[in-house]
Amino acid sequence: xxxxxxxxxxxxxxxxxxxxxxxxxxxxxxxxxxxxxxxxxxxxxxxxxxxxxxxxxxxxxxxxxxxxxxxxxxxxxxxxxxxxxxxxxxxxxxxxxxxxxxxxxxxxxxxxxxxxxxxxxxxxxxxxxxxxxxxxxxxxxxxxxxxxxxxxxxxxxxxxxxxxxxxxxxxxxxxxxxxxxxxxxxxxxxxxxxxxxxxxxxxxxxxxxxxxxxxxxxxxxxxxxxxxxxxxxxxxxxxxxxxxxxxxxxxxxxxxxxxxxxxxxxxxxxxxxxxxxxxxxxxxxxxxxxxxxxxxxxxxxxxxxxxxxxxxxxxxxxxxxxxxxxxxxxxxxxxxxxxxxxxxxxxxxxxxxxxxxxxxxxxxxxxxxxxxxxxxxxxxxxxxxxxxxxxxxxxxxxxxxxxxxxxxxxxxxxxxxxxxxxxxxxxxxxxxxxxxxxxxxxxxxxxxxxxxxxxxxxxxxxxxxxxxxxxxxxxxxxxxxxxx
Numbered sequence: 001x002x003x004x005x006x007x008x009x010x011x012x013x014x015x016x017x018x019x020x021x022x023x024x025x026x027x028x029x030x031x032x033x034x035x036x037x038x039x040x041x042x043x044x045x046x047x048x049x050x051x052x053x054x055x056x057x058x059x060x061x062x063x064x065x066x067x068x069x070x071x072x073x074x075x076x077x078x079x080x081x082x083x084x085x086x087x088x089x090x091x092x093x094x095x096x097x098x099x100x101x102x103x104x105x106x107x108x109x110x111x112x113x114x115x116x117x118x119x120x121x122x123x124x125x126x127x128x129x130x131x132x133x134x135x136x137x138x139x140x141x142x143x144x145x146x147x148x149x150x151x152x153x154x155x156x157x158x159x160x161x162x163x164x165x166x167x168x169x170x171x172x173x174x175x176x177x178x179x180x181x182x183x184x185x186x187x188x189x190x191x192x193x194x195x196x197x198x199x200x201x202x203x204x205x206x207x208x209x210x211x212x213x214x215x216x217x218x219x220x221x222x223x224x225x226x227x228x229x230x231x232x233x234x235x236x237x238x239x240x241x242x243x244x245x246x247x248x249x250x251x252x253x254x255x256x257x258x259x260x261x262x263x264x265x266x267x268x269x270x271x272x273x274x275x276x277x278x279x280x281x282x283x284x285x286x287x288x289x290x291x292x293x294x295x296x297x298x299x300x301x302x303x304x305x306x307x308x309x310x311x312x313x314x315x316x317x318x319x320x321x322x323x324x325x326x327x328x329x330x331x332x333x334x335x336x337x338x339x340x341x342x343x344x345x346x347x348x349x350x351x352x353x354x355x356x357x358x359x360x361x362x363x364x365x366x367x368x369x370x371x372x373x374x375x376x377x378x379x380x381x382x383x384x385x386x387x388x389x390x391x392x393x394x395x396x397x398x399x400x401x402x403x404x405x406x407x408x409x410x411x412x413x414x415x416x417x418x419x420x421x422x423x424x425x426x427x428x429x430x431x432x433x434x435x436x437x438x439x440x441x442x443x444x445x446x447x448x449x450x451x452x453x454x455x456x457x458x459x460x461x462x463x464x465x466x467x468x469x470x471x472x473x474x475x476x477x478x479x480x481x482x483x484x
Contacts, residue, residue: 001243002207005235006215007170007200008162011177012155013187014126014195015058021125021154022049022092022282029193033131037148043088048281055154056285058186059099059123060295062156065184065302066118068103070292076123076282080275085128085146093157095276098122099285105160106304107176108322109169116173119159123285126153150194156186162201162212167231171224174198175326183303183328191222198227202234204242213238214248218255218262230255234262306331314338314346323354329369336375341382348382356399373402373409381411391472394420420469426478429462429470433479436461447483455479 020027023040039047063070074097078090100121107114131145158177164170178196182189189196203215218234221227233255238248253262301309303325310321324334334353338346357378361368381398384390390398398414407413415421436458437444446454462475 003204003235003239004207004209005165005167005231006162006203006205006212007164007167007231008215009160009164009170009174010199010201010217011158011160011174012126012197012199012220013062013158013181015055015154015156016185016187017052017054017058017154019052019054020152021052021055021123023152025152027153029190031149033145033147033149035149037128037151041087041148041152049092049279051282051285052154055123055156056099056287057291057295058154058184059121059156060287060292061184061186061299062121062158062181063100063103064292064296064299065180066100066103066105066121068118068121069101070287071097071099071101072287072289073097074099074122074285074287076279076285077276078279079124081269081273083127084144085130085148085151087128087148087151091125091127092279092282093124094122095271099287100156105173105176105180107172108319109166109172111319113318113322114169114172116163117161119161121156121158124155124157126150126155162203167228167235170200170231171228174227175224179327180303184299194222197222200227200231200234202231202238203248204235204238214250215268216248216250216262217252217268219252219265221255226255226257229257229260230262233260237262300328303328303331310346315344316347316350320347320350320354324350327368329367333368333371333375337379337382340376340379342386345382345386348385349379352378352382352399356396360399360403372405373399377402377409377411384411384415388471390415390420391468393468393472426474429466429474430478430482432462432465432470433475433482436465437482444483455483 014027015021017027019025020041023038025038025041026036028036040049060070062068074094076092077095079093079095080090082089098120103118103121104115105118128146128148128151131147135143135145137143160173164173178189181187181196187195191197198221200218200221201215202218203213205211205213216234216238218230221230234253241248250268252265252268254265255262307318307321307325310316310324311318316324325331330353334349337353338349341349357368357371357373361371381395381402384398385392385395397418398411398420401407401414401418402409402411407417440458440461443454443458447458458479459472459475462479463470463472466475
């Protein structure tokens with residue numbers, strides 16, 4: 001039987017406010033346990049929540065960016081459940097009327113464009129954190145500590161429709177969403193610190209079946225690599241279970257990266273199990289049209305707008321434009337590089353960014369804004385290709401030297417020090433070609449008999465004689481002329 005994977009993602013995005021969603025406690029990461037939790041966060045008697053205006057504005061920004069409906073009136077509810085790091089025994093969230101409704105995210109999987117629709121995005125508070133390591137009880141037994149610093153941290157939970165059909169598609173969606181919230185400045189995107197956490201709802205069904213299978217929810221995955229591995233494992237587990245005659249149960253599971261497996265945590269609750277009801281301490285959230293206009297006027301150029309501009313004004317392909325707008329830092333780097341090149345050469349800058357630069361960034365596991373080769377330096381290197389000083393092949397050698405900091409990362413100094421300047425003198429190249437032709441009469445006959453490989457072999461021998469420094473186009477042109 002052929003199986004189809006069905007995936008929907010719920011993403012908890014920590015909003016970039018300095019204080020919590022309902023109190024003035026700091027949201028700074030890394031403070032000593034329980035030093036950033038006040039009476040509101042700890043739910044002491046008589047304390048009342050007050051809505052953080054900055055959190056609402058960030059939710060509005062997101063809604064506008066994804067083309068969603070921003071609700072003029074939304075309600076906060078109490079989501080009731082018991083957990084040791086949830087001081088109130090309920091979480092303030094939004095249920096029936098969320099602040100952001102609908103919208104979509106467009107992205108590429110390989111060179112294929114996809115769009116995933118969003119169900120909603122709602123504001124809520126985070127819980128605290130249970131610390132299970134290095135804690136012992138009074139008799140030496142293992143114990144658990146509770147840190148309430150995260151309690152009350154503002155979150156925007158972004159819920160997708162179950163429209164993804166592969167782990168690769170889910171990861172591409174998550175990357176695009178991550179890039180967008182960081183682009184907008186509403187989240188710092190730091191996955192190691194828990195600022196961007198993904199819950200994956202995974203089910204399987206026979207291909208062609210309309211009804212969904214029973215889903216399992218994999219909680220709090222904090223890396224794109226782990227997200228892909230968790231989905232692949234979970235889909236395989238469910239398929240094997242069904243094929244062996246078993247039944248998938250609705251549950252919450254945890255991904256163990258060390259064992260590369262998901263493990264059962266608890267049965268998955270339905271909405272009615274949380275006994276949602278409107279929070280009596282918080283009035284409805286009212287967003288006037290004028291407020292939305294002010295937020296919209298202050299927003300940066302969005303990735304989709306910049307992508308369209310790159311295609312229209314710079315002649316980039318849809319794929320290249322999408323890759324260069326995956327993050328704001330990448331788009332800034334590209335624009336700064338392309339601005340220093342002659343008109344019509346933006347494609348060359350895109351090729352270098354998506355080729356050599358991207359490979360070096362991935363290899364060293366750093367972001368583009370940490371690149372040792374800055375936009376001005378990359379543009380200077382590309383200019384030496386354009387003016388014929390070096391070939392593309394030699395430029396890759398220069399780029400590697402620039403990356404390592406040789407000669408201060410100055411491409412001109414590296415070219416000079418290594419003697420890499422391209423030979424463009426027609427007389428010198430002609431003399432090398434004559435020597436190669438004299439030594440290879442058989443290859444000449446093969447070429448004249450119609451074998452293109454023979455021509456390529458002769459070009460290779462000329463380039464070898466020139467130690468890779470001859471202008472490739474001149475070599476091709478002169479060799480064809482001599483073989484005429």
